[in-house]
Amino acid sequence: MPREFKMGPATRESYGEMLLVLGAENPNIVVLDADLSKSTYTGKFGEKFPDRFFNVGIAEANMASIAAGLAYDGKIPFLSSFVCFGLCKGFDQLRAGVAYPRANVKCAFTHGGISIGEDGPSQQSVEDFALATALPGFVVLHPADDVSAKALVREAAAHPGPVFLRLGRPKTPILYAPGTEFPIGRAKVIQKGKDVTIVAIGLLVSEALKAADILKAEGVEAGVIDLYCLKPVDEAALAAAAAESGAIVTAEEHLIWGGLSSIVARVVSERRPVPIRSVSLGDTYAESATGPELFKKYGLTAEAIVKAAKEAVAAKRG
16 A cells, blocks of 8 residues: 655745744845735744845735845845746846846745646646746755755755745645755655656655555555755766666656756756656646646646556566
């Protein structure tokens, strides 16, 4: 039977908690929000540090420019909104004001992917990794649980340059022990497998682990890697997994274009070519329903990963 996980807080909640810790440690940390502080969990920072919290209203593009200005003045700004607003609406300003000068701005955007559910496709960010990884100099991070989220918020604050951090709305399974480290530029190899390796991010990491359990019961040994840092990507970990298992499956809450699948395919094709299969949204927007209903309809499940893994193994043997 697939393993079961104890549920923890949403990564957006973890973000809000870590902001309070970092704010107490470093007076240069400031937070900007686009009138969504209750949902992004930045409101508690505003209550504790009112002189370092700026609600810019529904003006995400301006927020990016303000954050850049604060960074030029030596501050460490965290700007927050929903991903679809902060990144999509603010992309031009992030490109010109943050990426081009390599400003020390941290884009911690919440409600990523289709797991936000009933808010519908207008607010479901499914192209954000393609946009963020296209910005030169940006670090791109996506935590899978509370522990990794808190660790990556701290990593983002310490990194001397722009960072995009995708955070989620729903509660997440607890995957890691407190104190686990998540350095930028690395991947977390959760388990190794000789038959296939599943490379997953975010909520799909727990589905990957469930899929590995199902495959094990059928005699297939699957490794699982949490590629929490999409950029810079841990090429060595991916190449080693390809060499050890001879087949790769990617699993992501994102379009097939420009996200995890594209990143892994590039690295593996250059370093150690093996059969690759992908689990993703494909080339479509989703619709309005609960997160679990959407994951089932669009194939972001352990069962879909199992199917893809069997196809990858078969391609290797063929």
